[in-house]
Amino acid sequence: MSRWLRNTLISVVVILGLLLSTMVIVPWQIKKQGSNWIAENTDRTLTIEKVFFNPFTLMFEISGTKLTEQNSDRPFVAFKRLMFSISPKSVIKQAIILSRIELDDPFVNIELLGRENFNFSDFTRLGGEDSEDQVAEEKEPLYFSFNNIVLSNGSIDFTDQTSEDKTRHQIRKLDLGIPVVGNIPYLVENYVEPKLSMLLNNAQFKATGKLKPFKDSHETKLSLTLAGADLAYYAEHSPIPLPVEVKEGTLDFEVNLSYLVSKTAGPKLLLDGKLTLSDIGLSELDGRELFRLSSLILELDQADIFSQEFNLSSLEIHGPQVYVDRDSSGSWNFQQLIPPQETTTADQETVTPEDKEGDNLPHLTIKKLALTDGQIHYHDDFVPGGKKKNLKTDASPAKKTQLSILDLNFQAENLTYPDAVKSPFSLAMKVGKEGDIKVAGTVVINPLHLQAQSDVSAFSLPLLNDFLPANVKTSLKSGKLYSTIAVDLKQLPEKLSGNFSGKLHIDDFDLRDPIGNDELLAWGKLDLEGIKGTITPLSLQIKEVALSDYIANIQITPEGEVNLSSITAADGPEPGSQPVKVEKTVTAKEADPEGPPVDIQISTLTLQGGTVSFVDRHLTKTFSTTMYDLGGQITGLSSAEEVRAKVDLHGQLEKHSPLTIKGEINPLGQDLFADLTISFKDIDLTPLSPYSGTYIGYVIDRGTLYLDLNYHIENRKLSATNQVMIDQFTLGETVESDQATTLPVALAIPILKDGNGEIHLNIPVSGDLDDPSFSVGGTIATVLSNVIVKIVTSPLSLISSLIGGDEDFTGITFASGLSTIDPTQLTQLKKLAEILATHPALILEVSGFVDKEKDPEEYRQEQLRKNPAGGDFDEEEQLQDLARARAMAVRDALVVESEEIKSRIFLKKADIYQLPEDGSASRVEFNISSK
DSSP states (O other), rough: EEEEEEHHHHHHHHHHHHHHHHHHHHHHHHHHHHHHHHHSSSSSEEEEEEEETTTTTTTTEEEEEEEETTEEEEEEEEEEEOOOOOTTTHHTSSSEEEEEEEEOEEEEEEEETTTETTTTTTGGTTTOOOOGGGOOOOOOOOOEEEEEEEEEEEEEEEEETTTTTOOEEEEEEEEEEEEEEOOOOHHHTTTTTOOEEETTTTTEEEEEEEEEESSSSSEEEEEEEEEEHHHHHHHTTOOOSSEEEEEEEHHHHHHHHOOOOOOSHHHEEEEEEEEEEEEEEHHHHHHHHEEEEEEEEEEEEEETTTTTTEEEEEEEEEOOOEEEOOOTOOOOGGGSSSSSOOOOTTTSSOGGGGGGGOOOOOOEEEEEEEEEEEEEEEEOOOTOOOOGGGTTTSSOOOOOEEEEEEEEEEEEEEESSSSSEEEEEEEEEETTTTEEEEEEEEEEEEEEEEEEEEEEEEEEEGGGGGGGGGTOOEHHHHHHEEEEEEEEEESSSSSSEEEEEEEEEEEEEEEEEESSEEEEEEEEEEOOOOOOETTTTEEEEEEEEEEEEEEEHHHEEETOOOOTTSSSSSOOOTTOOOOOOOOOOTTTTTSSOOSOOOOEEEEEEEEEEEEEEEOOOOSSSSSEEEEEEEEEEEEEEEETTTOOOEEEEEEEETEEEEEEEEEEEEEESOOEEEEEEEEEEEEEEEEGGGHHHTEEEEEEEEEEEEEEEEEEETEEEEEEEEEEEEEEEEEEEEEOOOTTTOOHHHHHHHHHTTSEEEEEEEEEEEEETTTTTTTTHHHHHHHHHHHHHHHOOOOHHHHHTTTTOOOOEEEEEOTHHHHHHHOOHHHHHHHHHHHHHHHEEEEEEEEEOOTTTTTHHHHHHHHHHHHHTTTOOOHHHHHHHHHHHHHHHHHHHHHHGGGGGGGGGEEOOOOOTTTOOSSSEEEEEEEEOOO
């Protein structure tokens, strides 16, 4: 054997021996040195079951490794097997090149022990205190290439020991695969494509990506998938307290994330994909339901996070249920979700509008938005005006308002903010069993421009009962609303402008009586056609308002309570409380208007088939009456001051007595104008016996009433005439009543009657409507009372009012010593005779008087002129004859005018020297009485 061959063989044997020895020495050193180093530098224990090294393939394999927690046997890090092989190219490329890395069943336990203190924090202190201060010298980068990285069946436990419930999160079945990753120049341009999958708290999570981590312009793309994440679990272990309780919910998403950054351009973070929330259930902290959601599906076309540009291809919300509650103190359940506002102190810097000028608004576009099968549940225990204890003891308890909105559906396309893009949308919901509400149109969000049409069908008005204030004592039994309204609204720089148009109908309306729970107001149909208007300035035009088959019932209870005034009940003051001082208020007429008056126009108001009933139980006997066929038209209603609406209304009292109202009116102007003539014919008075018995003390035996009224109101002044005619008015039996008047009405009636059995009264009324002491009813009652008083105390002063003049019918005067009637006074006696002739119940008493000072001498001279021869003169006897002659002269003058009144004229003996209250003592006085 040659020397060269022998040396070669020896060298090979030595090398093989050394290599084979490394198969034993290297594993032994790794196990020994690793365990010793851990034992010397930490309070942990490292155990390695097996280490294998193949010097020929440069492959290392470590099995059964466990690193414990400090001073514990519990594992901190463990794995079943770690294998990696070094490529021979490492020497050639002068880089660390691993051809394969495999890690099986790794386990890591991470615990948060305190603020910035973890169960691995002891490793961060191993380098010494000065290690962090050392400045590394710039060196050539260490090149590496790791290939075929495979991590399988990994596990990670995380426990927050600082939390009250020791929050715990788990990762299981962690699998990671990376084909190649490295910073060797020829690898920089290649994508690193990792694949990751795991169970995160039993939710399947997957991630794939493409990235160039070592290129100057970084480019990263990740695809993330999460399925079945339990939101209730994460909410339960939230590090900060939540204002609501998440009862249930699942999160799924499939998103793609791209991060781009270079030396010449700013970074971009792009996001797209799909996110789904399922079976969401939120409740208040006391357990009451707050929100439920079947599913929310968000498909993100692309979002540039840093540029705040968000483009959603679709957002679908299915089956949302919102529970809106307000408690008795007025607090809404959703208010707890809003954090309290922090108070800004004086030394804190204030952000001015100029500081915000540079802020960019986020750009949002939603190509398709859909909300289906939504529901809103509303419950309200709030008592308007205060707590329950402030209500009067006789007030009804607070209403608990409840309302449910079902089948709520909403769809929209191309919703964009802040760009001005017209977006079509539609909204539909079901309210109650039959009510449908639909809205469709287009909207521009910024600036707002809304064009839409709403259609309401069969909306049940009784659903609004729970929304009436607690002091409203009435309720709706039935009623359905139908409407079609179109709106066009624009947000201008300083105001909201726009217009609206459409029609409205309310059918089968029934408002209940607050006292007896019967019908208070009801109708078959109310139509509002041709509705048009504007927002700014506010105006409203209605072509026609038609009300048909309507009923109104007015009732007075035995206690005197009127059902109309009982609709609302105001809370009285608390016992012992101080009276509230009433400040002087400025009337609407005095106040300066903030803008132009509202322009209101109603072309035609039509009433048809109306019935109004009145029942008064506040009497000795119940009174009731009904007005039928109340209808007609009012045309040309307007708020313009110069416009007068034409009024033509009619009706039938008890289907017998016709009522007509005609004239002009303007109730919508700033000042009320009215010029109305009201005619009421042939009203039977006998049904009014409950009133006459209570307030007069007699029942009405018979009688018919006719009214001709004219009322003129202008400039807040009232001028009215009330022509009253009562035919054959006769009182019957007396009625015992504590409320009966003491006025002698029974005496007045026959005095007022004329020869046809009619009573004619003219009652003028005038006054200022702004005068709080003025009322039409009070004025008429005063006039009637004065008439009756005059009949009794001074009946002759009433004669002038009966003939419409101002003559004095209390008597006539004579010249001294004479019994001849002056011609001017014969005219007065003629009028008196006419009154007696037309009022057969009147009896006239005539009494003659003399002037004791003047009449004796003048009478003697008159007798001497008649009989110059003269004779004896007995003054007392002669004055008695003079007084009688004066009375007989008056009687004869009246009889000459009307022979039929002769039987009702009587000479009444009196003290002929009685002086009058005023005027001449030479006179004849009258007195009126009745049969």
